[in-house]
Amino acid sequence: MPRLLRPLTRTVTYTRWLHLLCAAVLAFVCGAIYPGLSSPSLQDWALIYVVPLPLLVLAGMLPGARRAEGLQARLMLFSGGHARVASGGAESGVSVAPSASWQDRGRTAVWLVLRLLLGLSVALLTGQLMAVVLELVGVAAGQPVGTVSPLPLPGQGWWCALLIPVVLLTLLYVVEGSGRLMARAALLLLGPSAAERLAALEERTEQLLERNRIARELHDSIGHALTVAVVQAGAARAAGDPAFTDRALGAIEETGRAALEDLERVLVVLREAEQPVSARPTLRDADRLLDSARASGTKVDVAVSGPLETVPGPVSREGYRILQEALTNVLRHCGTVPVRVALTVTDGQLSLDVRNDLPTKAATGTGGTGSGLRGMRERAALLGGRARTGPVADEWQVHVDLPMA
Structure with a gap:
């Protein structure tokens, strides 16, 4: 009843x-x-x-x-x-x-x-x-x-x-x-109607893509900062050298400041605030990535071929994030091994190649969720390019080709 x-x-x-x-x-x-x-x-x-x-x-x-x-x-x-x-x-x-x-x-x-x-x-x-x-x-x-x-x-x-x-x-x-x-x-x-359902589906797809992009930004930026901080702190404690400790603290401070800027940029987008959003870093700002890796005790050799200033903004920004994730993976999985970075701009294409030695006990590709490597491939695919990651002989290679047109 x-x-x-x-x-x-x-x-x-x-x-x-x-x-x-x-x-x-x-x-x-x-x-x-x-x-x-x-x-x-x-x-x-x-x-x-x-x-x-x-x-x-x-x-x-x-x-x-x-x-x-x-x-x-x-x-x-x-x-x-x-x-x-x-x-x-x-x-x-x-x-x-x-x-x-x-x-x-x-x-x-x-x-x-x-x-x-x-x-x-x-x-x-x-x-x-x-x-x-x-x-x-x-x-x-x-x-x-x-x-x-x-x-x-x-x-x-x-x-x-x-x-x-x-x-x-x-x-x-x-x-x-x-x-x-x-x-x-x-x-x-x-x-x-069918047209309204299609429009709603497209809007939902755009929202999911934006969420994925924000997730990649946070993963790459915050993950890089935390990895550098952990490696620098461990190296400073092991070295017991006041001068090295000062350099390590300086690197941690610089990397942390950059991560806070990235975090604030993402929060501004999420809040839809009216205040201007700071510019995202590009390959022209790659020196700070390389310096933070070097401050961790890693030897980084860089070879640049072609004018980086001609690389379009979207391509340069995604290239920066890919390089950041590649260096983060080196520090996280292989430690302070030598790294070789090659940036080539030619024939309407940007090529990024990052290689590092694989120590015999390195857990290559393990110890994580794999979202970093997946994020590299997604970034490259969104720009119409392609990314290859994996071991080559006794090295780990990240090679990305991004079209500039």
């Missing part, structure tokens, strides 16, 4: 009822003009149903009608915070965008017609059954049978009061079923 009564205790049941009753207003207004509401016959009631339909079809052709009906449907046919989501947290699935095509206009017109027909029927049934309730109250109190409702009464006597809950429950269940029908119709007729 509680399960049967549960729909009658939900607020959305009564907002749906109100939504249906509001739809009948136009029919009664038109009916008051023609054919009139004074003792209407069955033929007159048929006209009351039919006369408003051309007006509704014309209204459905207006682009804003779909938006207005979508907002009403979200507000009154679905439950949830601010009526934006359905029960359970799922999207209500009702669009609030204006009609963008004739198909949207046609669906809106069908929705308006359906809402009027069902709403008028529920309004008439509500009026008749409420009239029956009033008559049952009267006859139960000993008053003569009235003629408020054309529906027949079973008799006269106090026992008629027992029929009042039956009539009310019948009305409420009809309203609850009609409300469910309108909610399903709203999903079908006012739901997003």
